[in-house]
Structures are given as C-alpha cells and as structure tokens.
Amino acid sequence: MTTNENGLREGEIDIINNFTRRKLAPEEVFVFSLVLCDNEIDRDHERFSEDALKKLETLFCGVTGVTDHDPKAGNQTARIFSCRTEKVPGKKTSYGEDYVRLTARAYMPRTDGNSEFLMQLDSGIKKEVSVGCSVAKRICSICGCENGSCGHVRGRTYDGKLCYMTLDEPTDAYEWSFVAVPAQKGAGVIKSFKKGAVDTMDIEKRLFSGTAQSFTADELNILADNFRTLKEKAADGEAYRRKLEADISKQAAFALPQLKRDTLDFMTRKMSAVQLEDLCKALCAKAAKNVPLRPQLCAEDKKDNKKYNDYKNI
Ligand SMILES: [Zn+2]
Known part of the structure; x- marks a missing residue:
C-alpha cells in the first residue's frame, strides 16, 4: 500500500472529502491509524464480542475524537473516516479465541498549531486511546446471564474460571480520545451502557478508586443524580x-x-x-x-x- 508524506493511502483523500465542507488537498491533512478496541479481556474484566467489534466499525465511522485531555494543551480534533476489524495472525486471546481488533483511520487538518502534536503521533508517543460507546448487553462468562442480574463478580474466579463480561450489541459510539499519559492506570477502553442497564456499582468503584478516571456523559448523569x-x-x-x-x-x-x-x-x-x-x-x-x-x-x-x-x- 502506498502512502504519501502525510500518511495518506491511495484513495483516502476521496473518502475524507465525504466528511469535509470543502474539498481538502492531500497536503492539507494528516492521517494516522489507531486501534480503538479489541476482544481481549481488559483491566475492567470486560471484552467486546467479535460481533460487537463488527458493528462498531460502522458506528465509529465519522466520529470525532479529542486528541488531548489536557485543556491547556489546546485540544486537537481528528475524525475517523474508516474503520475495520482485523484478526492478528497467530495471536490468541487469553481465553483462547482468535484475537480481533477494531482499527481506525483518522484525519486532522494540518495547521501551524498542531505540528508538535503531529510529530508526537509520528513518533508513536500518543497511541493509547479510550473510547466511549454504549452497549445493550453485557454477558456473564460464568453463567451467560445478561446485565449483571446473576451476582457473579467480574475479576473473581468460580471453580477456576475467571468471571468477565462480554460486551455485545453496541448501540452508539460517541467519542474517542488519546489518553494524555499513556502509561496511566485506568487508561484504555471506557464503556458506558444504555440507561437503565448501567452498572452503578462499577461507576462508584471507579469514582473511589483513587486513580484518574474518565466518565461518559451517561455515567456523569448517574453520578450527578446520586x-x-x-x-x-x-x-x-x-x-x-x-x-x-x-x-x-x-x-x-x-x-x-x-x-x-x-x-x-x-x-x-x-x-x-x-x-x-x-x-x-x-x-x-x-x-x-x-x-x-x-x-x-x-x-x-x-x-x-x-x-x-x-x-x-x-
Ligand atoms: Zn453470572
């Protein structure tokens, strides 16, 4: 695949121009790849199903992301213009299935103000991404029960089997962002759930974790209500x-x-x-x-x- 100095692959400028108000020339944009999420069990003991990742391909297309959480650093906005799930040959998840990840291509206009940021991207410094999306179903790995009604606790083992939740049926993808400090604990995929199926215990646990956390708009509404x-x-x-x-x-x-x-x-x-x-x-x-x-x-x-x-x- 050929790419030019802006990271653009052949044909991509046409896709990008579907999202722009005026036609942009290749030299006006900077393009980069990112991994949004995958089917591996994360630090919250949750994972996306392969079907969920497939559906997120469409949902994340066109979604803009903030490329820095620090308001003083001057936020940089980029937009995802294409997404696809891919298997990584030979790689398996911790529970033995083929490893699948959702990758995206994003563009941002090249300006004087963002040259430093683009350099950081080029050198691979800013690469951890958090995503905000809603899912309708969370399925318990122990009993197959949905949305936490069974009482099994994520992260615990039952008869030698780890309890985790499989996130399924995504309904909305509304944000993604680079995590300001890549090594920061709690960075990674941030998920929220349809109202009514929100795991308030989980939100509270994160609130009192003593580490930096991000909350989605739905989660903040719940916290504000409480x-x-x-x-x-x-x-x-x-x-x-x-x-x-x-x-x-x-x-x-x-x-x-x-x-x-x-x-x-x-x-x-x-x-x-x-x-x-x-x-x-x-x-x-x-x-x-x-x-x-x-x-x-x-x-x-x-x-x-x-x-x-x-x-x-x-
Ligand atoms: Zn269960």
Whole structure:
C-alpha cells in the first residue's frame, strides 16, 4: 500500500472529502491509524464480542475524537473516516479465541498549531486511546446471564474460571480520545451502557478508586443524580440533627444545670444522630425527675410523665 508524506493511502483523500465542507488537498491533512478496541479481556474484566467489534466499525465511522485531555494543551480534533476489524495472525486471546481488533483511520487538518502534536503521533508517543460507546448487553462468562442480574463478580474466579463480561450489541459510539499519559492506570477502553442497564456499582468503584478516571456523559448523569439525592438526604439529616441538639440543650438546662453550654456543644458536635437520640432520651428522663412541674415532658418517658401527673393531682 502506498502512502504519501502525510500518511495518506491511495484513495483516502476521496473518502475524507465525504466528511469535509470543502474539498481538502492531500497536503492539507494528516492521517494516522489507531486501534480503538479489541476482544481481549481488559483491566475492567470486560471484552467486546467479535460481533460487537463488527458493528462498531460502522458506528465509529465519522466520529470525532479529542486528541488531548489536557485543556491547556489546546485540544486537537481528528475524525475517523474508516474503520475495520482485523484478526492478528497467530495471536490468541487469553481465553483462547482468535484475537480481533477494531482499527481506525483518522484525519486532522494540518495547521501551524498542531505540528508538535503531529510529530508526537509520528513518533508513536500518543497511541493509547479510550473510547466511549454504549452497549445493550453485557454477558456473564460464568453463567451467560445478561446485565449483571446473576451476582457473579467480574475479576473473581468460580471453580477456576475467571468471571468477565462480554460486551455485545453496541448501540452508539460517541467519542474517542488519546489518553494524555499513556502509561496511566485506568487508561484504555471506557464503556458506558444504555440507561437503565448501567452498572452503578462499577461507576462508584471507579469514582473511589483513587486513580484518574474518565466518565461518559451517561455515567456523569448517574453520578450527578446520586449526588443530588445524597445532598437532599444530608439536608434532612442535618435538620433532624439540629432539632435533636436544640432538644438536648433544653433538657440539659433542667437535667444538668451545672453543665456549661460550651461543654455540651463540644460533646454533641462529635456525636452521631443515634448517640444524640440516646443522650436526648437520658436527659429527658433526668430532667423529668429534677423538675416534675415542668410543663412539657418527653413523650417517651411515660413513667416520669405519670409521676408528673401524680404530683399535679396532689
Ligand atoms: Zn453470572
């Protein structure tokens, strides 16, 4: 196959020009190859099926990619103009099938601003790619169950067999990008799933992994929803806490009149809601004993309440 100095193969400029607003001359573009994904089990213990890779050939065609995650570096945009799956002769996957990968050809306009980036590409420095796509099915390698309903855990072994998920029936391919630091842990293929079939446990695991992670738009929506719910719950919890603290403060004035307000505040600040409830009950009981004529008593303390009524009836 012949290529010119821009990496262009014969006939490719015509394909590229199907994607451009105006016809570009061969010297105006830079073309390169990349491997988008394959059927090997990745570090998330997932792999694409061969059928999925075939379908992604079409889905990734025309998709633009950001070629640098670092916003300060000035993002470079390239577009995939052709994709194909290929078997690598003699290479097998870890589970014994023929190794298949999805390769793509991408172009970007040659400008003064991207010459350094193009040099890096030429020298093979920037070569790890992450992709964003949605799949409808994830199939368990242990039992064939779909979308995680079986409870088998990826990465664990069951009777000597590794559990991994086969990603099947891709529905959308929406991004690809070069990973800024190729050796970075967590780099590689990033997948998301159709809404409703999203593995939220997996998203959370990545969120708390302590390493740099990328999230798809769907995953970010889920994280944002969870965050909103937690914030609402936290606000409710905070209001309940303030009410308990106010009750404690009131009861303590009767039960432990010598106790300074500052000391009490210091104690309650460190307590959980359950501990605050306990303290509140104990103070109520004590306050009732100390001040039987107090007009309001804790509802929980029926015995002391009775005493109060008895006292009143004398
Ligand atoms: Zn299973």
